[in-house]
Amino acid sequence: MIVFEKPKALTDVPLHYCPGCTHGIVHRLVAEVIDELGIEGKTIGVAPVGCSVMAYDYFACDMVEAAHGRAPAVATGIKRADPENHIVFTYQGDGDLASIGTAETVHAAARNENITIIFINNAIYGMTGGQMAPTSLPGQVTQTSPYGRDVKACGFPIRVCEMLATLDGPEYLERVAVNNVKNVKAAKKAIRKAFQNQVEGKGFSLVEVISSCPTNWGMTPQKALEWIDEKMIPHYPLGVYKDRSAAKED
């Protein structure tokens, strides 16, 4: 009896992520959902620039690598090319989605573009070696905020779900975390809903996943998961920020 196997929507290419990084968990959750919904054959994923830049090698569905921040625009093109037959998701980090690609994110949401966005928020630029991100916490020490993020000089972190929830466009916005079993299960449920929404034609669905970056946070993987509970979640509360269809049913 098989009790555990790799989702079919993942290839056999070994992941390049650092030990303790939670990208692997989120990749797996996305792949499981694709398997469960039976949509691999029509799914096209868009990889960002950042740590998950090579996600195109890991997902077994068709994949496109986008320029930094442009994944929602690229996904818009792919979706519009064949709305009936393309299931399109982007997988983006905080620098990609909330800094250089803010306009693309906001406007795809405003259009209620029928795509699914998986947004990894780990409060740091991982790929380039730990610089301050648009989501870095006040006081957080990074390579480019060596004395701690000074909000007077660099402004405040952006809460993406809360910001997008002010728009009429988006269908579904939820923030989840992947630092313990309970949270991982909730994350999968949210990711599944974000894909299901697209299948049903409901529109723009974004799941923000609070993730860890032990390497650039300078912590052990275990400590990094604790830091999510202690620092990240208090600043970025988990929960559903918008669920238009559910609101209508109530």
Place this chain on the structure above:
Amino acid sequence: MTNEYLIAGFGGQGLLFAGKFLVNKGMMEGKEVSWLPSYGPEMRGGTANCSVIISDDPVGSPIVSKPNVLMVMNLPSLDKYENDVKAGGKIFVDSSLIERKVQRTDVEAFYVPATQMASDAGLTGLANMILAGKILKELGEFEDEEAVAASLKKVVSVKHPEMYEKNLTALKMGRDY
């Protein structure tokens, strides 16, 4: 044979439409044609103009810098372009809007109080076509009335078919002035 028209005045006087009518007529008669508007801020109320070329030979530059037919519907345009007209050319002046006369003696000048005529006839906004009718007449191109009507039909918006009769009336008023 090449006719180079410069049609100039304020934006909103129907200069581009008059040009479009002329160029369409040329095309329907099998001539080589081009139509080039000025574009930019002047479209929004300032001085506008339109270059039209109708020729037996392929059109080179579509920019009319030395017209042999100048149609002007405001004073700044007459001031600006009078000296550009080729010797022996024709200048058509809306005399209800421009008080002064053409200074040059080596060109033919025609004065039509087109804006006043249009207003009197309940055809406000069609002074452009009254002048166009006069131009066709003086160039000897109004003999075939059916050809004029047919080319007009092509350029009048399908959304406003009633404008066809009004435009045709204006053209004839110009011819008969």
Place this chain on the structure above:
Amino acid sequence: MAEKVLMKGNEAIAEAAIEAGCRHYFGYPITPQTEVAAYMSKRMPKIGGTFLQAESEIAAINMVYGVASTGKRVMTSSSSPGISLKAEGLSYLAGADLPALVVNVQRGGPGLGGIQPSQSDYFQATKGGGHGDYRMIVLAPASVQEMADLTMKGFDLADKYRMTAMILADGTMGQMMEPVEIKKPENQDFDKSWAVTGTKGQRAHNIVNSLFLSPEVLEKTNFERYERYAMIEENEAMAERYMMDDAEICVVAFGIAARVAKNAIVEARKSGIKVGLIRPITLWPFPKKELARAAESCHSFLSVELSMGQMIEDIRLAIDCKRPVALCNRAGGIIPSPEEVYAKIAELAKNGGCDK
């Protein structure tokens, strides 16, 4: 033969694109090309296509990248400052070997510049604009008919060679109206097996990508791409020859400048000056052979441009600097008059090839 209709150049581009099977247009408003977007916004919804006014030029070109990834015909149009913004996307399209059509109805620059016609994006179009080693096929229409014809050809070339084709027009070409016949496209089959359309469980996944972290692999993709470029240079260069048979002076001009130059040449011929015109229709590939041939019989060349002199460098390269090349140019949105071009031609005729 279909009936000729009067159309603006910008509209002719849009209609020809639709006729060529393009059903996806993404753009952002900018003068003087807005008619393309306006036309598309009217037509696309009626034929089951997509018109989307993007939030920025950058988003628009990346939407183009998205559709191009799926193998469907797609286009965007803009004017000079907007093309600068799209430069990132142009580099990525090249790096991922995606076919697309991009229209630049040029205006004067640099910076916000002006809105009057210009050809000062010649370098940007033919030498790069975006980062990295890459080329675009650059087509330079000189009539409304060519705006339509080269749009269709651009789509075919883009599909054939998996790269961006750019229509490099100017404000005059976009705004002017001439009779045009929108021809039927040639039926051609292009291999799109690389496209992302969903695996349907029947093949390994396709990846559209421009990232190659291994220098050896990246070098190889560049060399292979340049083999393709070499093939294009060999086979696709196009130029019009006008009164060149006995010409001693060769004027080189494209787009609106070529139209003006023709007027000047007709006048110069009347004065007995043996002058002709080579009008590059493709700016990349540049019609080098045609120019090299002209260098054997002409004593001098004259580049007529709406810029500070950009194409003139390619002319000198094409003829290995064997003959003097003079420049007749206006910039900032001003078009040289036929008289100015004539004066320059007369000067060259008098000096018999000596510029000074």
